[in-house]
Amino acid sequence: MTTRRPDSDTLLDQLTLEEQVALLAGADFWRTVPIHRLNIPALKVTDGPAGARGGGALIGGTPTTAFPVGIALGSTWNPALLRRIGEHLAREAQDKGAGVLLAPTVNLFRSTLNGRNFESYAEDPLLTGTLGTAYVQGLQSKGVAATVKHFVGNESEYQRNTISSEIPERALRELYLVPFEMTVRRGGAWAVMSAYNKVNGTYSSEHPRLLTDVLRGEWGFDGLVMSDWGGTHSAGQSVRAGLDLEMPGPAQARRGLLEEARQDGATRQAVRAAARRVLQLLERTGTLDRPRDVRDEAERAEEYADTRRLIRRAGAEGTVLLKNDRALLPLPAGARVAVIGPNAAQARVMGGGSAQLNAHRAVSPLDGLRAALGDGQVTFARGAQNDRFLPVLDTPLEIEYLDAEGAVLAREASAVSEKMWFSLPAGVPADFRARLTLTLDAPEAGMYDLSLASAGRSCLSVDGTLVVDNATNWAAGDTYFGFGSAEVRARTFLGAGPHRAVIDFGAVAPDPSLGIAAFNALRFGFRAPLSPTLIEEAAQLAAQADYAVVCVGTNGDWETEGVDRWGLTLPGRQDELVQAVARANPNTVVLLQTGGPVLMPWLPDVPAVVQAWFPGQEAGHAVADVLLGHADPGGRLPQTFPARLEDDPVQPQTPDVQYPGEQGRVAYQEGLFIGYRHVDRSGLTPLFPFGFGLSYTTFELGEAQLSAGALAPGDALGVTVPVRNTGDRAGQTVVQLYVQDVDTTLERPAKELKAFAKVTLRPGEEQTVTLDLDMRSLAYFDDVRHAWVADAGEFRLLIGQSSADLPVTASVRLLGEWAAPVRPAAAQD
Template sequence: MNTPVETLIARMTLEEKASLCSGADFWHTKAVERLDIPSIMMSDGPHGLRKQPNGPGEDHLGLLDSVPATCFPTAAGLASSWDPALLRRLGEALGQEAQAEGLGIVLGPGANIKRSPLCGRNFEYFSEDPLLSSTLAAAHIEGVQSQGVGASLKHFAANNQEHRRMSVDAQIDERTLREIYLESFEKAVREARPWTVMCAYNKVNGTYCAEHEKLLTEILRDEWGFDGFVVSDWAAVNERVAGLAAGLELEMPATDGDRDRLIVEAVRSGELAEAVLDRAVHRLLTIILRAHEAHRPQASYDAEAHHQLAREVARECMVLLQNDGTLPLVPTQRIAVIGEFAAKPRYQGGGSSHVNPTRVETPLEALRATVPESLSYAQGFAIAHDFSDAALLEEAVAQARGADVVVLFIGLPERYESEGYDRSHLDLPANQKALIEAVSEVQPRTVVVLANGAPIMMPWASRVAAILEGYLGGQALGAAIADLLFGAVSPSGKLAETFPQRLEDTPSYLSFPGEGDVARYSEGLFVGYRHYDSAGVAPLFPFGHGLSYTRFTYGELSLSSERLGRDETLTISFDLTNSGERAGKEVVQLYLHDSSCTVPTPDQALKAFTKLALEPGETHRVALTLTRRDFAYYDVEQQRWCVPTGAFEIRIGASSRDIRLTRSVEVEGDPRPLPTIDRNTLIGDLSDFPQAREYIHEALAPVAGDVPLLAAMQGSKEDEASEMMTAMWRYSPLRALISFSGGSFNEVMLEQLLVRLKMLK
């Protein structure tokens, strides 16, 4: 018996089926009124809805203001919470607001890797680490979809720069693509099952993402089990028929029917099988009807409750980078608040994710409410330009000199980072750098609060007492900052990206953003902390770093087993104690170091984490579990994930550079297949296979005694010269046996050896 969707498809004309594959306008899917197929509306929404109003004045280009919605912190801040449960609650709030606004799909979250701190859209992405990114994306999606609204995981894949984003070709070796850039999406797809996935503008290895069959069908659907529909980023489609065949179901925005006609013509000409179109329509209708049936016409949400959630989220996201004891502040201090960002905060990023907030609580308002009698304010600089104003600077210095402590609000103006273009440097504007220098000269007790969507350089860090990374903290950032500065809660955010000392230290410095339309990912696997830790480059602030007003002690590490078998998991347990005098939260991080030397790999990689709240003196037994996949690398030749045999070091820490506990575990790896056997196969590549090694020794036995090099290869001596010659043999091809035998080993003998070796396959 046919399903309702199959029944609908059977009744549709070819033209009606093709029409569903593109939008009705900028935000809506097409309806088919004859068959009661509804239209659903989509909206931007990684950190807040950007629903645009319908009606006579409808914006067909998606440029006008949107209806009011709660503006939460952007993804750069959300990731610094390291808290999937918090991300799920945020997703639920977004889903509730979407229901109230009649939306079917919220476009987000963005799970692209932060390859370079220069990417203009980094504020909208989670992390440089794929595990952290995919875990938080999954929680976000689950929260949104729990409310009967679909999420759209984006931008699939390798959308890591804004420069020439609609034409650039991201050229990435397959192991790096799998272990870094696709890994950032995989967990979210497998576990959270997003209703839609949005494909990126760019090419990957020569093919546009919008028509990349390997990405959209072979990996996304066949391997990961994705069962929703793929939507294009807006105007990302190159060849529509090729895209449909590759697995791109919905093109957005509307194309006035031009693309629909191409699909119809392709089916009629035989270029495109109608079964392919039917499959796409089936996927579209499944989600459209699901969203329509889940819609609650009387839905509403509590704007004040969501504002308070935004405050809580912002507190969890902000990172205390540095503190000499000046923080937390006390209300009896004379506090000078300096910097225009205090009165006119930058609380979100620019571009398509820009939210019209229900209200904005500024830092200056929140601080004045906390210390109404002893607080002064000076503008210090103008956000609108980069040059210093002598009068503003003089006023700021006077305020700083007469205060007990300065809270200095600085950061990046919106023009410095946005969707559509990348940054060219990591500097603050010149007027802000001059302000920091002047204020810190007269007031060493200066607390810097940052507003930025990505790392900046801080040559002034040693001159200030404390630094609070506020990121882009959403509409309730003011109260959240006051809560943290005065110690109402202890800071608990940890960096989800590395802050470099210099742009030149970043792993992609020599290859970002590329040459013309080609971006070569020449740093390979060594992205973010993987580069800094492997190359021994000291960061300004490391991945996973964040201070607290309390202290945490790690101890009593134990493993469920000293050896990981082929069908086993490993549980790592240890005690975490709040040894300070305040309640607080700690993010514990587990990194793996591969000592097997099977393949080149970064020094360490994050494999598990959790965030715990502890009262003073409280101890909690933490248990983290690793699966065999956590120990695996992607074997390009075998086209699968493989676990190497050997030792791994488990590292438990408070950041990637603050490792507190270590323990080694032996891992039983996956059986390795023989390499391709021919005359150019390296001898060393066969040395780990006992039968192959035996065949080689048998073939050489009659002549080895007369030829020192052959004898050395067989290991008949254990002296220094023999070890040297053995090492040389390891990287010699089988045909070299002839050259070094002095005629004792010939082509006929080699062919006989090759026949025996090939039989092992």
Template sequence: MTMAEIFDVETTLEKLTLPQKIKMLAGAGLFQTHAIPEVGVPSVRLSDGPNGVRGTRFFNGVPSNCFPSATGLGASFDVDILRQVGEALGDECRAKSTHILLAPTVNTQRSPLGGRNFEAFSEDPHLNGTLAAAYINGLQSKGVAATLKHFVANDQEYKRFSISSEVSERALREIYLKPFQIAVKKANPWIIMAAYNRVNGIHVSEDPWLLDEILRKEWGFKGMIMSDWTGVYSTAESIKAGVDLEMPGPTVMRGKAVERALAGEKLFPSDIDERVRKILQLVERAKASGIPFDGPEETFDTPELRVLLRQAASDAIVLLKNEKALLPLSSPLSKVAVIGPNAKQAFTSGGGSARLLEAYSVSPFEGIAAAARAVGAEVTYSVGATSYKYLPLLNGYMDYAGGKGALVEFWNAEPTEGWLNSLKSGPDPAWSTPTKGSECFLMDGIDNEKVNTSCWIRYSAKYTPDESGDYEFSMYLTGIGNLFVNGELVVNLSHDPPPGQAFFGLATADLHAVVKGLKAGEAVDLEVRMTNAPFLASASLPGPTRGLFRIGGTRVVNVEEAIESAVKLAKEADVAIVVVGLNHEWESGGFDRPDMSLPGHADKLVSAVLKANPKTIVVNQSGSPVEMPWINEAHTVLQAFYGGSELGSGLADVLFGKVNPSGKLALTFPKRLEDNPSYPSYGSQGEVPGKVLYNEGIYVGYRGYDKKSVTPLFPFGFGLSYTTFSYSSLKTSPISPDGNFTVSFSVANAGNVDGREVAQVYIANPGASLPCAVRELKGFAKVALKAGESKKVSVELDREALGYFDERKKTWVAEKGTFNVLVGASSRDIKLTGEARLDNTFTWTAL
């Protein structure tokens, strides 16, 4: 850095005028901060994560690499790969001139129904925080700011802007704050995002106890605090509490309101300086990174990155059952039937802000087909049963005169009278652009100099079906409009369209229509005509959004016939692989799941295929637990999570034995929703007006199942391998006066296949003065072992393994006494037990 580029925070703060400082307190747009060029302050760029770097655009954005969603990465129990993922995301941020990645997420999965469960690593605070710290360290090593979110107790989507999470201080400290605390201690994230919700009646963005007393003073956090998007509800209160930056821009709660608060002495210039200083410190880091300001956005791609994406995908897979040793698949193998609604589509991630336009993706079918061909096997396919929430997008089946995809055209006024309801031509559009997909979120990516915010839009393409039959099409949009197929009006949303649930309830209902007799390989004309004017008149949203529209379509499938077809293929094959699960339409920000069931007729399909072929493998793909009513009939089951760009390759590597699975569940899978500790105090069913009661206290996840002696479907930490491991020689060092000690033991690979084992260290405190969990994860190690090899493993523990929070004394306490040390392959599979004694009680409050 040259002398001319040196940025001094205090000098710059002195140069800024009060109006300039006030301007900096909020964003300049969806993903930019305000520049003050007069004093050398540039605009800093942000991008959504956590499993990729979307960049600044929703519509026609620069394609991105997609890593497995966090529950998949959590299943790896692998600190090293999390650091590598962070580094790779840092490289892509640099390629996209991005200074801040809005990730990682460490909110606790209270319930399987949480809409954003897939975004965080685990139900366990130690695992959640430890993996987040590795991710942050990798990301920030590239000069990119991590944004640890959403602070705190933002564990459901129902009424997420207003709900109050009513939680005891002990549970808050031990469960919900703990992953944030670990990440701050081990990784020093440069930014923390305040959550939407209230905690015990106070919005987090206005809570000085959480933001100032705990986060800044007690933990010593030195970084910037930003709001979640539209998550600021006050002016003076949020500034006083410690929220430095309101996002997005333009401001709603700051700007002129800050001037009024200063005039009334609800705020003072020193309050503004405190907030601006933190923003300038972030700017200083952005300048030091060497990442250009307002630079280009480019896709990052290297052979090494693709290897990492594939490794991460395979490491995110958990082998749940392999009772007949069907896996790994091996020759001779002549025919493989791939069946199911999650097979041919690559569901790389959950929905909402985590979703992005993948640079590429490998579906389960593509990955399995490639691996099967390599061993000389034929692959057949049947969907068997559908499980979509909305009809599948038409992506990959469309083209227009200029190439693949569709053409989107914009007019600033109605082109001709009655234009919506017919195929009348009109004047040339004000602007047009191609697009690849049939879901267009028109938040950005449009020439604002040529196109008004209120506009008229035509979307046109030729759609080529790959199967003959009757086809069902659907559409929803914001505003009014119509869908035409081959010149015929098939979906009419131009006259008083019914309201729907999409886009936070601002879109129309998703209307369907059947078009008969389409032929495989014969293109049909598809056209949407719409205007967003009615939507803009009724909605208040940040930025120049033009709303959205979504078109879906698929061949009409008779459920019974489809399952019969799948059964026929399964009977004819040596092996059947059924791929079912959820997708980004069922798991997403903005809403929670209604239940734990697989959607549609997926369960019926699985049962039918299991009966048809004794060599059936069931693959479930979801970001959080689902019910498995067929589990007793299935002898071979995999949990795949959302595996990112290489999900199909990673799955095939495990199925065909190229990779020995080593994943372990970072979430407990219950047999039924009622067994979950948060039931029924969750979501809309658990609401006490304006509140959700965290009645389970500290007994979240496996802690609750253990406390009540409830047997889950699959316990926390569970996962099988193609080999077997044995444990021996447990030793525990004396606990030092300040709580440090070492747990050591040996792990041996007793089989004939190389593999990796996640050895888990749990601590129990049977003599505690307060009720405590039966056991709690306090350490783990992932051990790579060749067949027949043995290794000594040492896990370092500290006072955090011994303490609980005493609400009466407002302090952490490690009580003298004997602690049980438990080493196992899961929370319910304890291999070794020992003891460690603490001679004297001690307490602490600081980080």
């Protein structure tokens, strides 16, 4: 006979106040505190949106599966696919001993320059919320908690730890809160992560209106709220506001929480409520009944064939065909293809920051096309570089930790010439010194570029000679989430053969302002100077092929957490490369891999452009599938591509309080008008509109049929639209329905996406798509009445295949005003 384990409520009653408080801050970087007296196990969490990294550092760590990044998944417009990806991510998380995945990211694309746009889905709240909901449902159906983030107002990385996002109430309600509301109410999310920033003057991690009144009171959220890492700023105040768990641990901001709880009844009650939610999350993830082995060394690195197939399919379905003159694509069988560019032989599968991981594999476009066409049909030239920093070497790095006299305290190794310290060997102090040694192999005598960037002080010597000093005049830069230096470079002569490189590193002491122990990191870069004739050589190679595929874009150093994007121009001489190849070969395809929009001055000169984003570890195979026509390019843009930076909705002529912010605040002065809403209001012509994407076939939409021509307040509306494949190939399209409020009382966007459906059709096949609208689909938020309101009168329904292609129209009349007041309920224990 087995004894039933106590449930969370029973355990809560058995916890002492001290044990309750212990549950409200992490034990370490990835785990909660276990209560051994009651056999309450630790709960392990893991990053992140595009793969379960496990408990290792951001560099290296247990090999794991790299899924497409958020914007690539947003391009699929396919909730069923997102649900399936969530299911597979649950298995990956469980292999790492984790019951919680720190994902999805559902912040909106307010600006084209947000450094973390690649992690999110879209500029539109409905598209973001629908996809995020499916992701959450898939993940949690397999017993792993989703952590919807970052709640709320984290739409840029500039001063993100302290800046106040000043968001008007209507914009907050109609845009930025919507995806969170959907993932909580429809998706049933078990956890939410608060943002680093303030919202209208109050840190989001201690914002009672957001965490208690809105999240718990209005939306009925009964799950756990955790802080972003180091984003807790108070003890009792944050608990009373609704923040349950401070991460990481051990406690920093909450070191005095036990004493506060002993002295204050309200704090004590809030501690009990928060402890209950921690126990509940342990229960929901099955961790109470089946404790996982949460040790990092116990993590599994198994790779699954069905997951690889899913990633390959998702990569193709998120690929957007932007231009295809002369039906240049798909490439014919037997074609001789020159694959050119900095992203050709280098697989760009993920962005940077906390989303990065040690992928099982990384298939480049060159690899994928060679596998599909045969080595003899494919040639390669680099043509240009797009590295933001000098490349890290895949060279063993030996690390010795030293005491004040230089004696060795401990040793360890890194597989690459980059190291982030999230934990230290036993006996090594937080303000440690380290000596890092590696061997440089110079293939030939000549000049070489070397660099250091570090959070901490660092110096590089080669063969006993100081080459880079990043200690004496260390200056803060934008590496390592803003805690690191700028990259410091030097050029030196090296003879052919091996050379001994030694890096002396001094850690920074803990900084109370970070809320966590000090962050220390180091990267060493190394490269021979580039040939000045790379572009000419690439053009010559292109001229000898039937087709040229120019692989340009960015990488995880440019698109990363902690710093916003550089601008919209392609880094380096990539634009020149595209133009030179296009002159040499009229059959040029540009393959873009970026985390957001870029400008395309060469667009009139090339017949085909494909946007592939960062599509995960099977990137090259997915790209080859699309280029060769084995898969239809199924993606549609989740973000407007502006024709120029000045057309960005928050990009004034000079930086100010609207972007990136000043004097500690960033004002959302554009209100409701971001993305395609801004395009409509300003009368702009974007480079490519929201929702746009071509197929290898064509589609025709028929007349829309409405379930009713007039609605009483509270009614729902069904809209059916026939869609027919009018081409000779199977393909995919997305039917998009936008609503225009003709008789609105308040200013509203000219149109807003309110329903969509993705369809796959064979040649000549027709399917009727049903799109459902409710009262919220017609409503705006009245910030005076504090209610959702749909005005009586006419609403136009605009239906098509992008925000700029809406040929099918219909109208419906609302016979009376509909209003749904927002009345927050009191938070329940």
